[in-house]
Amino acid sequence: MLHYRKGNATVPRQMSQNAAKTELLGTPMQNAGSIDFEIIELLFFAYRDFVSDPDQILVKSGFGRAHHRVVHFVNREPGMTVADLLETLQITKQSLARVLKQLIDSGYIRQVAGPEDRRQRKLYPTQAGRDLALALAEPQSRRIERAFEGASEATRESVKRFLRGMQTEK
Amino acid sequence: MLHYRKGNATVPRQMSQNAAKTELLGTPMQNAGSIDFEIIELLFFAYRDFVSDPDQILVKSGFGRAHHRVVHFVNREPGMTVADLLETLQITKQSLARVLKQLIDSGYIRQVAGPEDRRQRKLYPTQAGRDLALALAEPQSRRIERAFEGASEATRESVKRFLRGMQTEK
DNA sequence: AAAATGTGTCAATAGAGCTGACATATTTTT
């Protein structure tokens, strides 16, 4: 599954010519202390390709990955506040500010003062924002369906349970 | 599983007061065209927390996520070339250059001219590089083990199969 | 009245990535 070429882990010249340079390691790192390197890499490759789909769409509108996250969660939970969004994305207010402003200026998201607490800025998608979120989710959904091809409902649940278990508990 | 507050999807004022502003959507995006938004979010949160462990270690040495990837793959496949690494990480040569240079200057990785093709720069970890890669993999491995807690071998295989299926085929 | 909260904004900075262009050494092809 690794994308790089296997085998041919040639021992560097120094190791045979100069005994002092034993510091160079020619043996692949594996099975060290029961660490499963394969699944670590699988997660890396899976996620890398998973985000590549929306990334391609986003460059056309001049947006980036951060815009995707914001537009996704605001669509999933209309009325969420800026504080909710910061908590969800675990980024800082300043990081969010520019991205959110651009989405508001572009007409994908709007702010409404909270009905009870008027300090709050509740966030809602416009129809354009909803359309964008759906367009971004669609290729990701297709990729997931392909990965689950032929899988039972129990398998799907196992994968979801695993992914939930990967999260830091709060 | 969502980190943001559920419920209270209050309909914004405009929607009740001004019929012209129907553009604001108050309903959560879900079940649209059989898209499974939950697993999309699970992947996002799982990966976000998965990389947070090594990130915390790396800030201490002044390195970032890019250094992690490089040191990981060079340890997994000693003797890989710069071209192999670019292919694996799917980044450009220029992006890799700075990161690789820093790792070489810091003594974690060394370059050796290819024994057959002397244009090549084969990459090898030093012992310090191996130690770093292991230190970074360790908390990730613990997180994965926790997520697999009580899972059967078949479940582990199902998860791996799913992750493989998420990759773009080449 | 004072303190806390939710948000917005400013300035400065950093890490990671990009494109395009060009240089060098080496190997392969013609």
Place this chain on the structure above:
DNA sequence: AAAAATATGTCAGCTCTATTGACACATTTT
């Protein structure tokens, strides 16, 4: 031998995402 291709390195300039710290404003809570 000459030309083309390959592997790598490097330069300049750019973008996006994210950071910290500071401060301001309106509003709510104490």
